[in-house]
Amino acid sequence: MLALRAIRPPSGMPPCSAASMSWNSGWPRTPEQDKWGPNLPWPVSPAGQREIHRIASALAAAGHPPEALQAAVMRQLARQDRALIAGIAAYRRHPFARDMPEPPAIWREGGSRLLDYGGDGSPLLVVPSLVNRAHVLDLLPGHSMLRWLAGRGHRVLLLDWGWPEEVERGFTLTDYIAGRLERALGAMPAGRVALLGYCMGGLLALATALRRPERLQGLALLATPWDFHAGGVDAASRAAALAALLPGLEPGLEATGALSVDLIQSLFAGIDPWxxxxxxRAFAALPQDSPRARLFVALEDWLNDGVPLAAPVAREVLAGWYGRNDPGQGRWRVAGGVVEPAALRIPAFAAIPRGDRIVPPASALALARALPDAHQEMVAAGHIGMAAGSRAEAALWQPLDAWLQRLGR
Structure with missing residues (x-):
């Protein structure tokens, strides 16, 4: 597996490694590689396989010997490497720094805070994932779903989980859901609340909605997985491969009490390393003072600024969700009770990004179809672009706002 992570050094700090890469030679070879013989000690993407086939066909038609393919492929890779290095260098020297005013916190517990984005309407509690910084939903002016929703009249509050310290590193999913999340819900303004969960946060929000329906008026789920083996044999194989990593991760989990940011990044990178x-490479070709370049850097900075995952939660997620597919099989329990979507008695909104590589659409659709009263919104975007991309307002924010407005009436 090829894994790449580019890090921008903080201002005034010496530069760190521009990228870290690792590879192994245990990848299957294409028929063209077997025939023409290039020894490539890294995986070849489908697009790369097509390019090798194209080069091989052209060389064969011109009467060149098989060994010519090795040189031709290496020249093509060298051109791509130059573009890749140029893109990493451009990212590292980009002057952008996120500067968004922080909203006030109306509640704190441990490292967690309930941040108040204002708005005059019914309260909306937003629950992000445990493994990323919450500010992807408040990324930049014009790219802040939370500020946009507050401007539309919703009283928006964000549960920022914060960095897991010693206490949180012993937390299970039950501790986060039946403990911290429910106490944050109790600190919300008076009135029935709409609960919104993004990605992993959607699973936490669903479990909370089933436990505290009297406090809620609706549940919105954005790119929330459910059936971790949905999407065919490849999806089930990827889930099984993730679960199989757990024994090798145990020494680090035992030593630190958490799954580290670097390991989490590697797991995400493995989804689509190419x-x-x-x-x-695409970033290198952008005008560096353009809004697109600025958004790229903001998102990349956010991606590189992850949060460790408490060891007990990492075990539940890898073994229970990915390995046994407990949610999809109706076996996931929180505080002893099964999390059963069919038992939800409030309206739901389920956004499924069509281009999602992190949560396959089939996995999120399985949850939407299991909910008794759910509006399904197929979004023309990817997992992150849906929430913070250049077309997020039209693709997701507006349909979500319309559903919340109807819910308030």
Whole structure:
């Protein structure tokens, strides 16, 4: 597996490694590689396989010997490497720094805070994932779903989980859901609340909605997985491969009480390793003072600023969600009770990004279809672009706002 992570050094700090890469030679070879013989000790993407086939066919038609393919492929890779390095260098020297005013906190517990984005309407509690910084939903002017929703009249509050310290590193999913999240819900303004969960946060929000329906008027789920084996044999195999990593991760989990940010990044990188290099090549071609370049850097900075995952939660997620598919099989329990979507008695909104590589659409659709009263919104975007991309307002924010407005009436 090829994994790449580019880090921008903080201001005034010495530069760190521009990228870290690792590879192994245990990847299957294409028929063209077997025939023409290039020894490539890294995986070849489907697009790369097509390019090798194209080069091989052209060389064969011109009467060149098989060994010519090795040189031709290496020349093509060298050109791509130059573009990749240019993109990483451009990212590292980009002057952008996020500067958004922080909203006031109306509640705190441990490292967690309830941040108040204002608004005059019915309260909306937003629950992000445990493994990323919450500010992807408040990224930049014009790219802040939370400020946009507050401007539309919703009273928006964000549960920022914060960095897991010693206490949180012993937390299970039950501790986060039946403990911290429910206490944050109790600190919300008076009145029935709409609960919104993004990605992993959607699973936490669903479990809370089933436990505290009397406090809620609706549940919105954005790119929330449910059936971790949905999407065919490949999806089930990827989930099983993630679960199989757990024994090798145990020494680090035991030593630190958490799954580290670097390991979490590696797991995400493994979903589509070729896309990581492609995005930096594309970034190199952008005008560096353009809004698109600024948004790229803001998102990349956010991606690189992750949060460790408490060891007990990491075990539940890898073994229970990905390995046994407990949610999809109706076996996931919180505080002893099964999390059963069919038992939800409030309206739901389920946004499923069509281009999601992190949560396959089939996994999120399985949850939407299991809910008794759910509006399904198929979003023309990816997992992150849906929430903070250049087309997020039209693709997701507006349909979500319309549903929340109807819910308030």
């Amino acid at each position: 896309a990581l290099a492609a995005k930096f």
